[in-house]
Amino acid sequence: MADIKGYNMPDELYYHEEHSWARVDGSRVTVGMTDFFQKEAGDIVFVDLPEEEEEVEQGEVCGKIQSRKWIGKLVAPVSGEIVEINEDLEDDTSLINTDPYGKGWILVIEASDLDSELGNLIHGVDAVTEFIEREIQKAEEEKAKA
């Protein structure tokens, strides 16, 4: 089940609560932003990325993502060294909107401590459903208050 209340959230991915996702392939972890994030943020116009070979910690802000006028955070879902950056985003940041889990990937981290860190991320249908429902409910409650 990938579709949760209208948001595409693939089962095999691990999610950070700040809406970055992690695809694990051995110790290589591809990172991007979720469908929920791109729908909330709208058209992405610039991605401010770290350099390759930089070290990042799990939960650290390692980049900024600008939609029209809002600047959102890219939070590293795992610790490690950044080994690859998606250069296609330089010419076309809308890939994050149109294909958030495919061509819109942002960077690859060579993870340094996956075994202990994966447990801190949201994973599996039940946990992801609960996460998205919580995010939607938060938005609805705030709307009702206003």
Add this chain to the structure above:
Amino acid sequence: MLKNMRENWRLFKETTRSLSTAEGLAIDDTLPWSVSNLGSPPILHLYTFVPSVIVGKYQDIEAALKLDRCKARGIEYNRRSTGGGTVIMGPDIVALGFGINVDHPGLKSGVGGVFESLSRVLIGALKKVGIKAAFRPKNDLEVHGKKIAGLSAAAESGKALLFHTSLLVDFDVELMIDIMNTPLIKLQDKGYNCFSQRMTTTRWELGRDLPVTEMMNAIQEAFEEYFGIRFVEDAPAPQEQRKIREFIDTRYTQRDWIFSHKHPRARMGIGQIKTKGGLLEIYLSLSGGSIENVVITGDFFSTTENIQRLENALKWTSARREMIEKNLASVWQDDMIYGVDVPTLTTAILKAKENQVRL
């Protein structure tokens, strides 16, 4: 008992002098820092700048401005920490910085929600001085289709948020033409009065000299009413003053910050095609793969409001054909431009994209 007590928020209001860009922007950056690190209640900063021009965090300042003209006219230039485009500031333009916790009750959640809450406040403020404004998704406030304020926000300092806006009390069009590089400037050279068709100020709307302080008071009251709070006039505490100094020294007086190269490529192009409805002429500013600004002109039949609706649907969206078509289609109505349809308009825009040159 506590339930009925109004929450106190802090107000930094500067009416006695205009601030330098470094000082004003450094105070604003300190607002979310204070909320997040010192546990301060939300802080509103109302002030004016000295004559200046400020670019968004990820803009190419050298492409956006004619820096030699700024220097010759004594206009300060700087870069803010929030996004968006170039703004002209000065003693007749109210600057607003607002720091608040993103989870604060009463603030609508999500990016769109935050903008909506704050737009409502500003619409309320304009209403108090006799101007009926509306929110133009996603970031502007307009009066009869003309922009009167732009909103920008950045997530900063943990969960606290900095929100920036400027509200035009009066505006010097001649200065803007002299110091900025925008496609509108090219049009102005041809004699189109496109600025007055696209923007307005409180003085132009009211036809009277509205003091900046009156606008500031209206904003203050609108905040109090919308959020059900009371402001306490305050000034930065010693710890906050040290942080302001730090932002001035490490950010707003630093060449590396002001001339940052972290930005998409800025380009501009002009495209013309003949259509059944007449000549279509497109002026396009591109920021990387996105449209920063587009001006649709020519000798076709349409209304200013329709043209602006189309232009606005494309601002800060992808410049790919399918996205242009989709965004135009989202606002398209029959005969918006007589004799022109979405594919034809898209072709004209792509022609301008093909002709792009670096600014």
